[in-house]
Amino acid sequence: MKKTSLKFKIADIFFIAMMIIPIVFGIILKVLTTPASEGISITGARVYFTIPLPIQDLPVTESQVNSALVLIVILFFCLFITHGMTEKIDLKRQHFAEMIVEKVDSLVNENMGEYFKGFSPFIIAILALSAFSSLLTLFGLYPPTSDINIVGGWAVLVFVLITYYKMKCGPINYLKSFTQPVALLTPINLISEVATPVSMAFRHYGNVLSGTVISVLLGSALGGVSSKLLGWLPGFLADIPLFQVGIPAVLSIYFDVFSGCLQAFIFAMLTMMYVAGAFDIETYEKKKARKSAKNKS
Amino acid sequence: MELALGIILGCCALGAGMAMIAGIGPGIGEGNAVASACEAIARQPESKGSVTTTMLMGCAIAETTGLYALVIAILLIFVAPNILVDILVETMQAL
Numbered sequence: 001m002k003k004t005s006l007k008f009k010i011a012d013i014f015f016i017a018m019m020i021i022p023i024v025f026g027i028i029l030k031v032l033t034t035p036a037s038e039g040i041s042i043t044g045a046r047v048y049f050t051i052p053l054p055i056q057d058l059p060v061t062e063s064q065v066n067s068a069l070v071l072i073v074i075l076f077f078c079l080f081i082t083h084g085m086t087e088k089i090d091l092k093r094q095h096f097a098e099m100i101v102e103k104v105d106s107l108v109n110e111n112m113g114e115y116f117k118g119f120s121p122f123i124i125a126i127l128a129l130s131a132f133s134s135l136l137t138l139f140g141l142y143p144p145t146s147d148i149n150i151v152g153g154w155a156v157l158v159f160v161l162i163t164y165y166k167m168k169c170g171p172i173n174y175l176k177s178f179t180q181p182v183a184l185l186t187p188i189n190l191i192s193e194v195a196t197p198v199s200m201a202f203r204h205y206g207n208v209l210s211g212t213v214i215s216v217l218l219g220s221a222l223g224g225v226s227s228k229l230l231g232w233l234p235g236f237l238a239d240i241p242l243f244q245v246g247i248p249a250v251l252s253i254y255f256d257v258f259s260g261c262l263q264a265f266i267f268a269m270l271t272m273m274y275v276a277g278a279f280d281i282e283t284y285e286k287k288k289a290r291k292s293a294k295n296k297s
Numbered sequence: 298m299e300l301a302l303g304i305i306l307g308c309c310a311l312g313a314g315m316a317m318i319a320g321i322g323p324g325i326g327e328g329n330a331v332a333s334a335c336e337a338i339a340r341q342p343e344s345k346g347s348v349t350t351t352m353l354m355g356c357a358i359a360e361t362t363g364l365y366a367l368v369i370a371i372l373l374i375f376v377a378p379n380i381l382v383d384i385l386v387e388t389m390q391a392l
Contacts, residue, residue, distance in 0.1 A: 202361065206367050209371065213371070269354055
């Protein structure tokens with residue numbers, strides 16, 4: 001293995017530090033702005049400050065700040081694992097980076113077909129953003145995915161992509177697709193068109209939010225049980241959190257780690273399926289062939 | 298005033314509880330899906346990976362109806378009482 005230079009090491013340390021600093025910053029911001037409270041509290045995203053704008057004030061909330069932090073972390077994570085890439089592999093992290101790229105490429109190829117080869121950066125971006133956002137709960141931060149505004153934004157983006165690929169076969173074809181199979185079903189088709197982004201947003205946000213709510217409820221319930229059991233003891237013995245240690249962590253593995261990663265994967269999978277399903281490649285090829293034949297003649 | 302407040306809060310909680318009856322459906326559906334996936338894996342152990350992926354996808358889609366109910370329940374618990382109590386206070390002041 002080649003000996004790494006000092007410059008290389010300094011850059012490495014900088015990247016790692018930039019991966020940790022945003023999370024520390026988020027924790028500090030949370031500690032400073034959260035008022036001390038007793039008992040359970042389930043709140044939405046806290047509004048840090050509002051920017052006055054002519055039409056409507058723009059509130060900057062916890063979820064926006066946290067998702068920006070996640071973006072920074074992902075950026076520097078990518079820079080870190082691709083740092084020092086050479087044709088002859090001499091760093092372990094390059095194997096990891098290549099593995100990710102190959103996996104995503106094969107996943108996209110399998111689910112979307114040849115035509116959508118260029119989609120894999122978008123898919124891995126949405127997957128990483130969603131997974132890292134959900135995993136923020138492990139640091140005690142507010143996960144941006146449990147805010148419907150953030151997830152709704154992604155769902156609207158996917159809806160725009162779906163509509164774009166449906167429009168690619170021509171606007172007349174697009175409008176005609178609503179009257180399939182019978183013209184009578186047009187309102188139902190319209191509803192199902194709108195239901196796609198709504199269900200995507202609700203699925204992701206509901207899963208993450210329900211995990212948060214259940215964790216808080218379980219924490220307070222376990223606190224009640226241990227105070228019932230040990231409350232008669234004198235002094236500090238009454239305050240021992242007997243049940244709060246350990247049991248919520250087990251639940252957290254399911255709700256935060258497993259459910260968060262699964263929902264990220266499902267969001268990416270559904271994006272791929274909807275976008276690939278929206279594009280009718282046969283009609284598009286036919287139209288293209290007709291157009292080129294017309295241009296020639 | 299107290300009676301109206303009690304009715305508002307009680308009915309919000311009752312409605313949230315009743316909305317979650319919808320949790321039965323996804324439960325049965327996901328149970329069926331997982332049972333079939335187990336059978337499929339038992340019959341063809343080599344197809345475990347793709348069966349698991351498809352099952353997770355199907356479970357997530359089956360879960361959607363339950364999550365709609367969950368969102369309505371959460372809105373009824375955390376959002377609706379505030380709005381309704383505000384409306385009540387305004388009408389009481391107008392009277």
